[in-house]
Amino acid sequence: MSRIAKGFLILAVLSAVLGCLTTENSSGDAFLIASGVFSGLFLLALIAGRKIKFDPVLR
Incomplete structure (x- = not known):
């Protein structure tokens, strides 16, 4: 992870x-929006x- x-x-x-x-x-809503x-x-x-790899072969 970078x-x-x-x-x-x-x-x-932290914002959540x-x-x-x-x-x-x-202010609670603003923190939840920032979290999203x-x-x-x-x-x-x-x-x-490119840290998410897709493996098309189901094992």
Whole structure:
């Protein structure tokens, strides 16, 4: 896993935790939206780094 992907993973987890711990609705929603954005960027970083391998042979 690349350093960029690890960074996005850490940001996604931290923002999800902050979203769950925040009692105010407006800032909690912002943290959860940020978590979704960082999760999407994490997946894109994995794909760009070609760390997801597809094995067409089912064993």
